Amino acid sequence: MSSLTSAPQTEPAAPPGGDGAPVVQLKGVSKTYPGGEVPAVDKMDLTIQEGEFFSILGSSGSGKTTTLRMIAGFEQPTRGSVVLDGVDATGVPPYRRDVNTVFQNYALFPHMKVEANVAYPLKMAGTPKGEIKPRVAEALERVSMTGFEKRLPHQLSGGQRQRVALARALIGRPRLLLLDEPLGALDLKLRENMLLVLKHLQREVGITFIYVTHDQGEALAMSDRLAVMNGGYVEQLATPTEIYERPATSFVAGFIGKSNLLECDRTASNNATAGKMPLVLSETPGETKFTLSIRPETIVVGEESRSLANHYEAVVGDVLFLGHEREVMVDCGDQRLILRAGPNSYSPGDPIEFGWNPDNAVVVKATGSWLQQQQDA
Amino acid sequence: MAAAAARRLEPITALPRRIPSPVRKFLILTPVLLWILALVILPNVFLVSYSLWKNELGAVAHVWNLHNYSELFTSHVFITLLKRTLLIAMISTACATLIAYPLAYVVVTKFGRYKTLAALLIIIPLWVSYLMRIFAWKIILGEHGVLNGLLESVGLIDKPSTAFLYSTTTVIVTLTYVAIPYVFLSSYTSLDRVPRHYYEASADCGASAWRTFRHVIWPLTRPGVAIGFAIGFVLTFGDYVTPAMVGGLSGTMLGSIVLQSFGTADNWPQGAAIGVTIIAAGLLVLALVSVFTRLEAEID
Numbered sequence: 001m002s003s004l005t006s007a008p009q010t011e012p013a014a015p016p017g018g019d020g021a022p023v024v025q026l027k028g029v030s031k032t033y034p035g036g037e038v039p040a041v042d043k044m045d046l047t048i049q050e051g052e053f054f055s056i057l058g059s060s061g062s063g064k065t066t067t068l069r070m071i072a073g074f075e076q077p078t079r080g081s082v083v084l085d086g087v088d089a090t091g092v093p094p095y096r097r098d099v100n101t102v103f104q105n106y107a108l109f110p111h112m113k114v115e116a117n118v119a120y121p122l123k124m125a126g127t128p129k130g131e132i133k134p135r136v137a138e139a140l141e142r143v144s145m146t147g148f149e150k151r152l153p154h155q156l157s158g159g160q161r162q163r164v165a166l167a168r169a170l171i172g173r174p175r176l177l178l179l180d181e182p183l184g185a186l187d188l189k190l191r192e193n194m195l196l197v198l199k200h201l202q203r204e205v206g207i208t209f210i211y212v213t214h215d216q217g218e219a220l221a222m223s224d225r226l227a228v229m230n231g232g233y234v235e236q237l238a239t240p241t242e243i244y245e246r247p248a249t250s251f252v253a254g255f256i257g258k259s260n261l262l263e264c265d266r267t268a269s270n271n272a273t274a275g276k277m278p279l280v281l282s283e284t285p286g287e288t289k290f291t292l293s294i295r296p297e298t299i300v301v302g303e304e305s306r307s308l309a310n311h312y313e314a315v316v317g318d319v320l321f322l323g324h325e326r327e328v329m330v331d332c333g334d335q336r337l338i339l340r341a342g343p344n345s346y347s348p349g350d351p352i353e354f355g356w357n358p359d360n361a362v363v364v365k366a367t368g369s370w371l372q373q374q375q376d377a
Numbered sequence: 378m379a380a381a382a383a384r385r386l387e388p389i390t391a392l393p394r395r396i397p398s399p400v401r402k403f404l405i406l407t408p409v410l411l412w413i414l415a416l417v418i419l420p421n422v423f424l425v426s427y428s429l430w431k432n433e434l435g436a437v438a439h440v441w442n443l444h445n446y447s448e449l450f451t452s453h454v455f456i457t458l459l460k461r462t463l464l465i466a467m468i469s470t471a472c473a474t475l476i477a478y479p480l481a482y483v484v485v486t487k488f489g490r491y492k493t494l495a496a497l498l499i500i501i502p503l504w505v506s507y508l509m510r511i512f513a514w515k516i517i518l519g520e521h522g523v524l525n526g527l528l529e530s531v532g533l534i535d536k537p538s539t540a541f542l543y544s545t546t547t548v549i550v551t552l553t554y555v556a557i558p559y560v561f562l563s564s565y566t567s568l569d570r571v572p573r574h575y576y577e578a579s580a581d582c583g584a585s586a587w588r589t590f591r592h593v594i595w596p597l598t599r600p601g602v603a604i605g606f607a608i609g610f611v612l613t614f615g616d617y618v619t620p621a622m623v624g625g626l627s628g629t630m631l632g633s634i635v636l637q638s639f640g641t642a643d644n645w646p647q648g649a650a651i652g653v654t655i656i657a658a659g660l661l662v663l664a665l666v667s668v669f670t671r672l673e674a675e676i677d
Contacts, residue, residue: 072581074577093580094581095579095581095583099581100582101577103578105574107574107575107577107578108578109579110597111596120579120582121583123592124583124588169581172582172583
């Protein structure tokens with residue numbers, strides 16, 4: 001087992017999305033809750049590597065928390081198996097798994113002082129008394145909570161409780177740390193701060209993190225790889241850059257950041273129309289009807305756009321002032337698009353010209369079919 | 378300028394504040410105070426007064442003295458009864474707790490969405506008249522009762538036994554039964570208040586179900602159990618119906634002689650003195666129990 005303190009020496013630096021031994025493998029895992037008809041998680045296959053910061057991103061009801069709870073052992077899959085460290089752990093109770101969880105509501109024991117809460121996993125593991133105290137001190141120092149040993153949880157703020165929960169989850173030096181929307185209850189400033197703490201901590205201890213969130217910003221900022229879930233399925237599993245730049249499905253394109261989704265009909269191998277808008281494509285889509293995703297920030301606004309293969313003139317609809325930029329909605333034929341106007345100011349009704357490089361438009365699949373395709377392959 | 382600014386700031390400190398006057402506070406509290414006065418303080422003042430007055434051939438003489446108490450505590454019969462009553466109440470409440478708390482634990486942790494129904498079924502006996510419930514035990518334990526019939530038909534005994542009824546054990550069994558719903562209710566409430574994620578967090582930290590119970594669930598629910606125990610104790614300690622119906626001579630408790638003193642013996646001061654003793658014993662137990670209602674926050 002790796003040591004919290006000596007992690008940098010004993011373990012190689014975590015390779016982002018590296019190819020070490022898989023810490024977690026989900027094999028065809030499905031979960032249907034008693035009384036439920038639609039599975040919360042459906043035929044899920046997932047492999048998570050040693051030292052990875054892996055995120056599961058999805059809206060509520062997407063099955064992300066169920067997936068996490070099956071890895072922790074709080075829920076048993078209806079079908080399929082959960083493999084931890086190469087050993088089939090399906091049916092193994094949570095307390096026998098080398099996995100720790102940071103709960104959304106912290107779940108600190110209210111009758112124990114901070115030090116007792118943090119020492120709890122060690123006490124349960126039968127760690128010698130003399131060893132417990134220094135390790136508690138060390139764990140609290142790691143999360144900058146030294147000096148709070150004698151406080152009770154209710155005497156701490158939300159952010160402080162979160163740190164204590166983190167210290168408690170890490171003190172047993174687990175192979176795997178699960179974080180269930182750990183920052184959900186914190187305010188924005190604290191959340192940003194805790195993001196850095198978490199990221200730093202993960203690099204330092206080299207433990208595999210599985211981070212469940214509905215916040216796409218958190219997931220993109222933190223992860224080596226992330227899985228986007230929707231309706232019990234994984235819509236896409238890739239690095240944050242890939243997910244942002246090459247969304248696989250219309251759901252991913254819409255869920256992560258903003259995107260213009262155009263319903264297109266293919267007219268030639270590299271040409272299509274979206275309603276009345278003619279389009280030039282960089283690739284030949286497999287089907288005659290498809291969806292095209294174009295990120296607003298890849299659309300060039302103004303005279304520079306004239307040299308691009310896709311160039312349009314339109315009328316400004318609405319303008320949203322967002323502080324660092326202006327978001328302009330334009331009506332182009334029968335399509336409505338969102339553009340980033342940068343410093344240029346536009347008013348509703350102004351003429352506007354814009355365009356994009358065909359390379360920046362991505363053909364995305366209809367929701368859900370990405371997984372189907374992976375399974376068929 | 379500075380002086381002007383200072384003057385402009387002045388009125389802020391002088392803003393009219395709405396201070397609730399003592400009269401207002403008193404008016405709000407009046408109904409509660411009246412209630413406490415009429416139903417708690419006055420009756421107890423009367424009780425204590427009676428216990429300090431003198432009995433003269435059935436009539437109450439308003440002479441202040443401690444005679445009733447000195448008589449009680451020098452009486453061999455009273456001391457025996459006091460000890461027995463304490464013992465019976467302690468044992469039956471302890472038994473009730475040992476049954477009701479695990480029952481509540483199982484109901485809360487294993488019954489899922491049927492736990493409310495299960496809890497309701499357990500406390501439903503409370504809706505049946507107290508007297509009926511005690512009488513049912515008479516039917517079960519009596520000479521021609523259910524238990525004797527069962528043992529006879531199985532062949533464990535030859536002829537009906539009279540040993541089951543009219544003894545200290547009978548009283549303990551019956552009072553245990555009486556106390557169970559109360560201890561259960563209190564235990565159930567406190568167990569039900571422990572959120573699911575404490576069990577999960579403890580399991581996540583490597584604790585088995587037993588150690589989760591010992592280190593997390595028990596410390597958090599102990600106050601509820603203590604309160605349930607206190608209610609059960611107070612109920613059983615002052616009871617006179619059960620001893621009268623199933624206790625016989627060896628099952629007589631303090632409550633029975635309170636009834637006698639106020640009734641047939643027509644000695645109200647002495648009855649009051651016994652009553653005060655019962656209350657004092659109850660308060661003593663409550664004080665002991667309150668030590669256990671404190672949430673501990675320790676690390677060893």
